[in-house]
Amino acid sequence: MSFETACKSIDWIFANIPSDMNGVEVSFIGGEPLIEFELIKKVYGFTHERYPNESFIFYATTNGALLDEEMKSWFLAHKESFVLGLSLDGTPDTHNHNRSNSYDKIDIDFFKNTWPDQGVKMTISEYSLTNLADNVIYIHNLGFREIDGVNLFEGEFDWSDERFVKGIIPHLKKLVDFYVKHDDLMVDQMLGRQIDMCEEPNRAKRKWCGIGTGTIFFDTDGTRRPCPFVTPMTFSNEELADIMKTDFEDPAVFVDEGCFNNCYIYPVCPMCPGANYLVKKTFSERDKSKCRMQKLITLYAADLQARRLLKNPQSVPGNRIYSTIEAIKKIREKFLPEFEKYKDIM
Numbered sequence: 001m002s003f004e005t006a007c008k009s010i011d012w013i014f015a016n017i018p019s020d021m022n023g024v025e026v027s028f029i030g031g032e033p034l035i036e037f038e039l040i041k042k043v044y045g046f047t048h049e050r051y052p053n054e055s056f057i058f059y060a061t062t063n064g065a066l067l068d069e070e071m072k073s074w075f076l077a078h079k080e081s082f083v084l085g086l087s088l089d090g091t092p093d094t095h096n097h098n099r100s101n102s103y104d105k106i107d108i109d110f111f112k113n114t115w116p117d118q119g120v121k122m123t124i125s126e127y128s129l130t131n132l133a134d135n136v137i138y139i140h141n142l143g144f145r146e147i148d149g150v151n152l153f154e155g156e157f158d159w160s161d162e163r164f165v166k167g168i169i170p171h172l173k174k175l176v177d178f179y180v181k182h183d184d185l186m187v188d189q190m191l192g193r194q195i196d197m198c199e200e201p202n203r204a205k206r207k208w209c210g211i212g213t214g215t216i217f218f219d220t221d222g223t224r225r226p227c228p229f230v231t232p233m234t235f236s237n238e239e240l241a242d243i244m245k246t247d248f249e250d251p252a253v254f255v256d257e258g259c260f261n262n263c264y265i266y267p268v269c270p271m272c273p274g275a276n277y278l279v280k281k282t283f284s285e286r287d288k289s290k291c292r293m294q295k296l297i298t299l300y301a302a303d304l305q306a307r308r309l310l311k312n313p314q315s316v317p318g319n320r321i322y323s324t325i326e327a328i329k330k331i332r333e334k335f336l337p338e339f340e341k342y343k344d345i346m
């Protein structure tokens, strides 16, 4: 992206902030954003000069391999208004396997000390899955309290394959044990589902993400896209033209009526509208090949909350305890029988 295009994009953002948003996150994604460190600095300078009274923060996800001393001192000086998120896939072995032997190039302490509350982003490959629990635990043991991105549903896996279902059970078990023991840690987004939402009396039809409204992606030529997934890298021009006819303001466009009306765990079953569109050519209809895995993960999320509650009744705010206990009971009743054949390893 040229500097001029970047400035025009920034101007568009500040002229179009949705009324229900209090601030802006300007996020750079790649490949590896730090390849364009000089450009990023210029855009940061431009934005601060042009919009001194607006509320915003800059963010970039990096693999850390290019971060040299000059960059580190710049980021240290700007750490309050520019956050670098680290992509780290787990143990050195997993990370090196996924990311071309680059583990030793990362100054992990720099990330931990500069942004102590920032989680790391973990990408899951088939190789990572074989050691999933150890990868998550390794990252926590490095000193990161939070892991942002254990998103099992990002990758190209066939989650209906029993091999994955059976293979993941020991990892979920191990992670639950770990998070019960270390109850000061933030639970990763996979097991940290807020299951009491399943007890909501009047379910609202909500979007899962800010696609097309709170999230806007600018392509290198400045073209606006609804999100970083819905771009020419994933969709054809005809599909993109069709997608742009969507009313992104209408949450109902993104709701699978079957799931909404019939599935107890609908409020905590994450979905990516872009990924739906890729498979089903519609934003609403969910890919049901993931259902078994979603149910299994929710069962373990319920188990974790039950055990944390027993250990420390304050682990759930008082006004959510009753609905959390109800949700734990119902999730077990509804979904445990489906996994009866794995009872010896669960």
Ligand code: SF4
Pocket: 256, 258, 259, 260, 263, 264, 265, 266, 269, 286, 287, 288, 290, 291, 292, 294, 295
């Ligand atoms: S588990 Fe399956 S049926 Fe239930 S909400 Fe998720 S996608 Fe829909």
